Amino acid sequence: MKVINLDHISAKxxxxxxxxxxxxxxxxDYHNPSSQHKTGEEAAAALQKAREAVADLLNCSTPKxxxxxxxxxxxxxxxxxxxxxxNEDKGKHIVTSNIEHNAVMRSLRRLKSSGFTVTxxxxxxxxxxxxxxxxxxxxxxxxxxxxxxxxxETGTIQPIEEIAQITRQKKVIFHSDxxxxxxxxxxxxxxxxxxxxxxxxxxxxxxxxxxxxxxxxGTRIFPLLEGGVQENNKRAGAENLxxxxxxxxxxGLALRDMDKRLMHLRALKEKLLTELPxxxxxxxxxxxxxxxxxxxxxxxxxxxxxxxxxxxxxDENIAISTRSACATGSLRxxxxxxxxxxxxxxxxxxxxxxxGVDNSKEDFVxxxxxxxxxVSTLRDxxxxxxxxxxx
Amino acid sequence: MKVINLDHISAKxxxxxxxxxxxxxxxxDYHNPSSQHKTGEEAAAALQKAREAVADLLNCSTPKxxxxxxxxxxxxxxxxxxxxxxNEDKGKHIVTSNIEHNAVMRSLRRLKSSGFTVTxxxxxxxxxxxxxxxxxxxxxxxxxxxxxxxxxETGTIQPIEEIAQITRQKKVIFHSDxxxxxxxxxxxxxxxxxxxxxxxxxxxxxxxxxxxxxxxxGTRIFPLLEGGVQENNKRAGAENLxxxxxxxxxxGLALRDMDKRLMHLRALKEKLLTELPxxxxxxxxxxxxxxxxxxxxxxxxxxxxxxxxxxxxxDENIAISTRSACATGSLRxxxxxxxxxxxxxxxxxxxxxxxGVDNSKEDFVxxxxxxxxxVSTLRDxxxxxxxxxxx
Numbered sequence: 102m103k104v105i106n107l108d109h110i111s112a113k114x115x116x117x118x119x120x121x122x123x124x125x126x127x128x129x130d131y132h133n134p135s136s137q138h139k140t141g142e143e144a145a146a147a148l149q150k151a152r153e154a155v156a157d158l159l160n161c162s163t164p165k166x167x168x169x170x171x172x173x174x175x176x177x178x179x180x181x182x183x184x185x186x187x188n189e190d191k192g193k194h195i196v197t198s199n200i201e202h203n204a205v206m207r208s209l210r211r212l213k214s215s216g217f218t219v220t221x222x223x224x225x226x227x228x229x230x231x232x233x234x235x236x237x238x239x240x241x242x243x244x245x246x247x248x249x250x251x252x253x254e255t256g257t258i259q260p261i262e263e264i265a266q267i268t269r270q271k272k273v274i275f276h277s278d279x280x281x282x283x284x285x286x287x288x289x290x291x292x293x294x295x296x297x298x299x300x301x302x303x304x305x306x307x308x309x310x311x312x313x314x315x316x317x318x319g320t321r322i323f324p325l326l327e328g329g330v331q332e333n334n335k336r337a338g339a340e341n342l343x344x345x346x347x348x349x350x351x352x353g354l355a356l357r358d359m360d361k362r363l364m365h366l367r368a369l370k371e372k373l374l375t376e377l378p379x380x381x382x383x384x385x386x387x388x389x390x391x392x393x394x395x396x397x398x399x400x401x402x403x404x405x406x407x408x409x410x411x412x413x414x415x416d417e418n419i420a421i422s423t424r425s426a427c428a429t430g431s432l433r434x435x436x437x438x439x440x441x442x443x444x445x446x447x448x449x450x451x452x453x454x455x456x457g458v459d460n461s462k463e464d465f466v467x468x469x470x471x472x473x474x475x476v477s478t479l480r481d482x483x484x485x486x487x488x489x490x491x492x
Numbered sequence: 493m494k495v496i497n498l499d500h501i502s503a504k505x506x507x508x509x510x511x512x513x514x515x516x517x518x519x520x521d522y523h524n525p526s527s528q529h530k531t532g533e534e535a536a537a538a539l540q541k542a543r544e545a546v547a548d549l550l551n552c553s554t555p556k557x558x559x560x561x562x563x564x565x566x567x568x569x570x571x572x573x574x575x576x577x578x579n580e581d582k583g584k585h586i587v588t589s590n591i592e593h594n595a596v597m598r599s600l601r602r603l604k605s606s607g608f609t610v611t612x613x614x615x616x617x618x619x620x621x622x623x624x625x626x627x628x629x630x631x632x633x634x635x636x637x638x639x640x641x642x643x644x645e646t647g648t649i650q651p652i653e654e655i656a657q658i659t660r661q662k663k664v665i666f667h668s669d670x671x672x673x674x675x676x677x678x679x680x681x682x683x684x685x686x687x688x689x690x691x692x693x694x695x696x697x698x699x700x701x702x703x704x705x706x707x708x709x710g711t712r713i714f715p716l717l718e719g720g721v722q723e724n725n726k727r728a729g730a731e732n733l734x735x736x737x738x739x740x741x742x743x744g745l746a747l748r749d750m751d752k753r754l755m756h757l758r759a760l761k762e763k764l765l766t767e768l769p770x771x772x773x774x775x776x777x778x779x780x781x782x783x784x785x786x787x788x789x790x791x792x793x794x795x796x797x798x799x800x801x802x803x804x805x806x807d808e809n810i811a812i813s814t815r816s817a818c819a820t821g822s823l824r825x826x827x828x829x830x831x832x833x834x835x836x837x838x839x840x841x842x843x844x845x846x847x848g849v850d851n852s853k854e855d856f857v858x859x860x861x862x863x864x865x866x867v868s869t870l871r872d873x874x875x876x877x878x879x880x881x882x883x
Binding site for chain 2: 104106108111112114115120123124127128130131132133135136137138139140141144170171172173174175177178186202203204205207208210211301303308309310311323325326327328329337338339340341342343344345411412414415420421422
């Protein structure tokens, strides 16, 4: 049974080449990269090769600026808690935005209970932070600014370069959660000007549960996982070498195929935006028309629940989500969508359509047909729709 | 080129059955276990199956007591920092031992800089903590005791049950770092009486970079990685499902084959202890004769450096270590061996011989022959040996 995966934001498939190197690593059965005998050295060489591939993808000054982690969440926790604890002698104020991922929000909530204060900035109705607000929010006590590169629910991209100009001028450390951007859009840590950047391997078709943190040389930060001297003494613990080898391969492919993928994804997005009005009416597009990821479109369909759409599309073998998988289980309306100014009712009707290199225009034809039927069926039984003024 | 792996403490090979399920998971390409559509449910079922296998291995009351992590180091950091921060309103004193792994020691050092105090208990010359010392060290401010189950450099096993009786009576949370014990020796969290237990998958021939933390129901602890609601809200972040599936398989095999493996490992240890005197003289056995792991023997060979032995054995295609791979790169003498009362010179002559189900008596014959030659060669050029009184 083939399932059409339009829920790439939750999980992307491994590329065949990534599968191949991961299976190769399992069969090879590497020793511990920290061991000093020759089987250890072989493992260390494989680890280094992967680190170089990721450093190339991000255009780091040196591979030593890359720390492998167990994923985007660990990277974000490491960045935020690590900077806060290492710099609290300088001040205990942090600036962020209202639309960050839970990993950022909950890390900050933890710090608040240890006496840190946090200024959380609004976004405009298009979902973007105003760099001027960042400048105004920074005080003498500010040690960290954390603003995401792209939002995982809307795909909207933030003005990171402009914010970095401000943080550099004010000598404040700048972290960007780029978990949904790295490997999808071209991204150069030196051009961006960030000090810390979190990323996840699965975003560029590597394995889930692997990610990394770019730490610019000289950035004052404590490790989150402490113990051994792995990862240049920045992240202790035996490495998930199989996953890291897959990540290195995926990073290399992302860099090599970036332009080709962008062209494919933009064509898909164009198709989706053009065809949607032929399938449904009365919906809101939450994704920024210009500043956004090419592989995600968030829409809020009026008078119905996204959850019901998701379940009915699942019956048609189409996987889609209403928000990030990380927040599944929470019944509250998305803080991201409410920050955009959506009503609770409209927020409940949201679908996140996220796709990738493995999707085709035919997938969208099938999706749009199914969506048309599902929305029509749901609206037929929707009391909200019955009461709504017809246009 | 076949290398004889007598450095299992740094890396154990994956079992063929573990490789098979991991390759199967890569080929299957699971979706995100948190996603609510049916491909997500398939992934969630695979995750649950692995959790149940690990819970069975440890005889947990419910699989919910198992939290998967990125390895022993994360588990230890989670246990220690998570308990400390969640209970600091009750007190800020922690009791530990002098021979803990760096993951424990460095987590505690971090807490000390936030105002916690730590009492670190000595071990006797056989390497064991005295439970009476634990009882005496506990004050009204004590919130946590952390004593390892077995030591990673000597293999000596601690009196965990006796310590747990004390912590239960005094209502103090008890964590044991059992990273080198779980899956090697029978271990039942309810019989042991611990509240938290850290473990690593590779110890029982699962993949490196995967581990877990047993958290007894009702234990007050904060997550270390915060964000999404994965792992029953105790550890955020997309799961390393490929590694976790391998871990579940490895746990099932460890439980099934425990007796058979113990018999094999004990026979190997017996052979090693019996034959060693025929190969070398003037060495100290650091491993406890009765309370110790069956798969590790630590010896300190007088007048020579373990590092040189390791490198020369490497030339003979025998992998061995002088201490845990986590501490490689540090030139200081092992704090564990010094705690046993060894001199700096003797500590430098230490070899950790660690082996597993894939080793045979023939491996030991080859090792003992090579060791004899290497030690003789090194002593011929050792000024210490020339000056030593001959027996």
